[in-house]
Amino acid sequence: MLFMKKKQEFCIKENFEIGIWDVNLKTSTIFWDTNTKEIFEVPESFIPDFKNTSGFINRKNLIHLKKLIQKAAENKVPIHGKFQITTATKVIKYIECICQVDLVDNKPSRVYGTFKDVSLDEERTIAMESAAEKFSSVFSSANDAIIIIDTNTGYITDCNNRTYELTGYNDTELIGFHNSILFPLDKRTEIQFYLKNKIKLNTYFVKETAVKTKDDNIVPVQVASGKKFVIDNQSYLVCFFRNMTKKKQIEENLSLLSLVASETTDSIIITNSEGKAIWANQAYMKLTGSTLEEIIGQQPNYLSFEADTNCETLKKITQAITDKKETKVIFQHYNKQKEKYWLELNITPVFDNDGNCNKFIGIGRDVTAAKEKEIELKHILEVTNQQNDKLLNFAHIVSHNIRSHTSNLLMVLDVIENTNNSVEKLDFIDMFKEGTEKLSETIENLNEVITIQKNINIQKTPINLKSEIEKIITPFKNKINIIDTIPTDLNLNVIPAYLDNILQNLLTNVVKYQSPKRNPVLEINHEFQEDFHIISFKDNGLGINIEKNKHKLFGMYKTFHGNEDAKGIGLFIVKNQIEAMKGKIEVESQEGLGSNFKLYFNEK
Numbered sequence: 001m002l003f004m005k006k007k008q009e010f011c012i013k014e015n016f017e018i019g020i021w022d023v024n025l026k027t028s029t030i031f032w033d034t035n036t037k038e039i040f041e042v043p044e045s046f047i048p049d050f051k052n053t054s055g056f057i058n059r060k061n062l063i064h065l066k067k068l069i070q071k072a073a074e075n076k077v078p079i080h081g082k083f084q085i086t087t088a089t090k091v092i093k094y095i096e097c098i099c100q101v102d103l104v105d106n107k108p109s110r111v112y113g114t115f116k117d118v119s120l121d122e123e124r125t126i127a128m129e130s131a132a133e134k135f136s137s138v139f140s141s142a143n144d145a146i147i148i149i150d151t152n153t154g155y156i157t158d159c160n161n162r163t164y165e166l167t168g169y170n171d172t173e174l175i176g177f178h179n180s181i182l183f184p185l186d187k188r189t190e191i192q193f194y195l196k197n198k199i200k201l202n203t204y205f206v207k208e209t210a211v212k213t214k215d216d217n218i219v220p221v222q223v224a225s226g227k228k229f230v231i232d233n234q235s236y237l238v239c240f241f242r243n244m245t246k247k248k249q250i251e252e253n254l255s256l257l258s259l260v261a262s263e264t265t266d267s268i269i270i271t272n273s274e275g276k277a278i279w280a281n282q283a284y285m286k287l288t289g290s291t292l293e294e295i296i297g298q299q300p301n302y303l304s305f306e307a308d309t310n311c312e313t314l315k316k317i318t319q320a321i322t323d324k325k326e327t328k329v330i331f332q333h334y335n336k337q338k339e340k341y342w343l344e345l346n347i348t349p350v351f352d353n354d355g356n357c358n359k360f361i362g363i364g365r366d367v368t369a370a371k372e373k374e375i376e377l378k379h380i381l382e383v384t385n386q387q388n389d390k391l392l393n394f395a396h397i398v399s400h401n402i403r404s405h406t407s408n409l410l411m412v413l414d415v416i417e418n419t420n421n422s423v424e425k426l427d428f429i430d431m432f433k434e435g436t437e438k439l440s441e442t443i444e445n446l447n448e449v450i451t452i453q454k455n456i457n458i459q460k461t462p463i464n465l466k467s468e469i470e471k472i473i474t475p476f477k478n479k480i481n482i483i484d485t486i487p488t489d490l491n492l493n494v495i496p497a498y499l500d501n502i503l504q505n506l507l508t509n510v511v512k513y514q515s516p517k518r519n520p521v522l523e524i525n526h527e528f529q530e531d532f533h534i535i536s537f538k539d540n541g542l543g544i545n546i547e548k549n550k551h552k553l554f555g556m557y558k559t560f561h562g563n564e565d566a567k568g569i570g571l572f573i574v575k576n577q578i579e580a581m582k583g584k585i586e587v588e589s590q591e592g593l594g595s596n597f598k599l600y601f602n603e604k
Contacts, residue, residue, distance in 0.1 A: 019115040041087035073101040094122035145241040168214035184212040220244040267364040289336030324357040342371035460493040498577040538596040544589040
């Protein structure tokens with residue numbers, strides 16, 4: 001009998017890993033088999049007693065064990081229970097216990113039973129309960145509508161509150177009904193085929209479709225599902241429905257905005273936070289002459305324009321990008337073919353939800369026509385102001401000179417009328433004649449100035465400068481040593497009569513104001529600078545005190561050397577004529593050493 005008992009214990013240990021324990025209340029001894037000792041993680045040599053075993057079970061579980069034993073004694077049948085222990089190595093385990101009580105004279109004499117380590121099962125149960133709790137929480141509070149479908153029948157077995165909000169149905173109208181109730185007629189066949197296929201393959205899926213609400217409204221949704229799960233031999237599928245109405249509206253709005261941005265005549269380019277292009281519209285490509293492949297990943301070419309001509313603009317753009325601020329600039333730009341145009345550019349930073357700048361939008365507009373009109377109007381205003389100044393100056397000159405001549409003539413006439421001496425009358429008549437000639441000359445000079453001012457828009461004609469100079473200097477060759485370095489192929493766009501008069505005046509002045517200390521020499525040279533052909537006339541004559549005479553250098557009737565034949569009209573006429581041809585005149589001079597007159601001929 002003992003052999004059979006030991007053999008039975010061995011089989012239990014080997015097959016079920018169940019520990020056997022026995023408490024003899026008469027002798028106060030405790031027996032633990034090998035499995036029980038392994039469960040409590042004590043050595044084989046461990047001898048249990050009431051004192052050293054109570055430490056494995058905390059007070060709460062000890063009370064539970066005592067109640068279990070008491071219940072077994074009262075019912076006289078084996079009682080099942082579960083409690084927690086702390087092993088000798090401080091490992092927490094869950095123990096399943098079955099115990100029986102032997103009674104002698106209705107008093108407990110022996111308590112015995114089995115222990116089984118159910119920690120793994122308990123941990124799984126706890127994990128499942130936790131997962132179920134989490135799923136329940138997610139299920140009830142999720143932003144998406146969730147339904148659970150019986151994969152065999154396609155019936156809805158459960159759904160969350162979001163499902164009712166999305167569809168307008170209540171639980172009694174959905175649970176127990178086929179899932180096809182959720183879809184419009186034209187979508188049902190497609191979605192049922194899709195669902196069956198995915199259930200068969202047992203794969204994850206995401207699909208966009210539509211839901212039909214109780215009120216017959218069609219709502220765009222995205223349906224997603226995981227794999228099947230099985231409970232009590234029945235498989236289910238969890239499906240998530242996300243309302244895509246707002247997303248569709250946003251996509252539609254973005255599509256419209258993209259269409260507008262693509263087709264607008266304003267050039268648009270979008271860069272990342274580092275200033276490298278990620279998108280550009282057709283207008284930008286047309287404006288710059290670049291393809292999309294040449295643009296993407298590169299800095300917009302308005303960041304690489306010639307810094308010497310747009311230094312301040314480049315500085316302003318760079319600073320705005322660094323500071324992540326909006327800016328607006330207008331500057332002259334070049335396309336891929338090096339053609340100039342004026343660009344109005346607005347740069348706007350784009351910030352994410354965290355306040356970080358992640359993009360820049362540059363909107364540019366070709367304002368060449370407006371800018372050229374503005375420049376033209378500005379030029380016209382400048383010319384008008386200059387003309388007004390000249391007219392004011394001219395009015396003073398006319399008033400002064402004619403008044404002076406008429407006063408002289410009136411004075412002579414008064415003398416003639418009041419004298420009876422015939423000889424004196426004849427002398428004063430000669431004076432009167434001389435005065436009228438000077439008046440006539442003054443009027444002629446003033447008329448010439450008026451003619452120049454009226455003819456500022458005369459069409460210019462190409463003239464070979466070398467040939468023109470050679471014709472004019474012929475009479476002066478025996479009076480001046482002329483050194484001419486003008487290129488033979490140099491043609492200037494000028495008003496021929498004005499060019500002739502300018503050259504005549506300058507050559508005449510060289511002869512008229514030559515130094516008595518040296519032979520007169522004139523150097524005529526050419527250079528090209530910033531759209532101007534510059535012709536210089538450098539002599540070694542008397543020169544002019546520039547500092548002293550700067551304010552009256554090109555004034556009317558201004559002279560500097562006291563020559564009797566000097567009228568002070570030549571340089572005034574020269575200045576007006578070259579300015580009428582959109583050019584200018586400058587002079588460098590030092591008294592006693594000579595002068596260098598520079599004529600700037602505008603080729604535009």
